[in-house]
Amino acid sequence: NAGVTQxxxxxxxxxxxxxxxxxxxxxxxxxxxxYRQDPGMGLRLIHYSxxxxxTAKGEVPDGYNVSRLKKQNFLLGLESAAPSQTSVYFCASSxxxxxxxxxxxxxxxxxxxxx
Amino acid sequence: GIxxxxxxxxxxxxxxxxxxxxxxxxxxxxxxxxxxxxxxxxLINLFYIPSGTKQNGRLSATTVATERxxxxxxxxxxxxxxxxxxxxVTGNQFYFGTGTSLTVIP
Numbered sequence: 001n002a003g004v005t006q007x008x009x010x011x012x013x014x015x016x017x018x019x020x021x022x023x024x025x026x027x028x029x030x031x032x033x034x035y036r037q038d039p040g041m042g043l044r045l046i047h048y049s050x051x052x053x054x055t056a057k058g059e060v061p062d063g064y065n066v067s068r069l070k071k072q073n074f075l076l077g078l079e080s081a082a083p084s085q086t087s088v089y090f091c092a093s094s095x096x097x098x099x100x101x102x103x104x105x106x107x108x109x110x111x112x113x114x115x
Numbered sequence: 116g117i118x119x120x121x122x123x124x125x126x127x128x129x130x131x132x133x134x135x136x137x138x139x140x141x142x143x144x145x146x147x148x149x150x151x152x153x154x155x156x157x158l159i160n161l162f163y164i165p166s167g168t169k170q171n172g173r174l175s176a177t178t179v180a181t182e183r184x185x186x187x188x189x190x191x192x193x194x195x196x197x198x199x200x201x202x203x204v205t206g207n208q209f210y211f212g213t214g215t216s217l218t219v220i221p
Contacts, residue, residue: 033209035211040213041213042119042201042211042212042213042214043201043203043209043211044211045209045210058208059116059208059210088156102146103148104148104160104203105160106157106158106160109156109157109158
């Protein structure tokens with residue numbers, strides 16, 4: 001199994017440009033998540049999905065949109081990039097042991113710079 | 116949201132030393148995980164431990180859910196243990212602490 005993969009690994013955007021980050025998992029996990037990590041900080045949840053066709057806002061959702069058209073893929077979109085969105089983006093997926101118990105597995109990250 | 120505090124923020128150890136990292140959280144949680152972020156940025160699962168004690172080699176973890184804290188023990192530290200250690204908890208969303216940065220020197 002490849003686990004959780006992210007595309008691309010690095011990207012440089014100019015202010016106002018748009019892009020989509022792709023997350024794929026081959027573990028048949030129900031839940032998927034997008035986080036951002038800024039220097040010296042922990043990860044903050046942007047959006048998440050508890051199943052195909054469903055998405056929900058996390059702690060810092062502004063400026064981002066997501067879609068989960070297929071169970072194995074979770075897309076993060078930036079419609080008009082801003083320098084404040086310069087960060088490392090991590091995708092994760094999790095398998096629910098029960099309705100409230102689940103363990104997350106992370107992808108390798110995407111380093112995004114907005115100039 | 117749930118507040119997650121980790122201590123100490125920074126730790127420097129001589130190779131072979133032992134250490135204890137602490138994670139305090141502000142509310143009852145359903146899940147707790149410990150991660151190691153290596154110097155290349157990769158997040159590695161260490162423990163899924165909402166309660167109780169687990170051991171994996173030189174690492175062990177204990178969560179006392181009723182008192183809202185978890186401890187990560189590293190014994191006989193090695194230079195490859197360097198990096199940042201995060202705990203993450205859930206109520207209805209995952210919340211990460213700001214991490215403990217560990218440097219193990221030879």
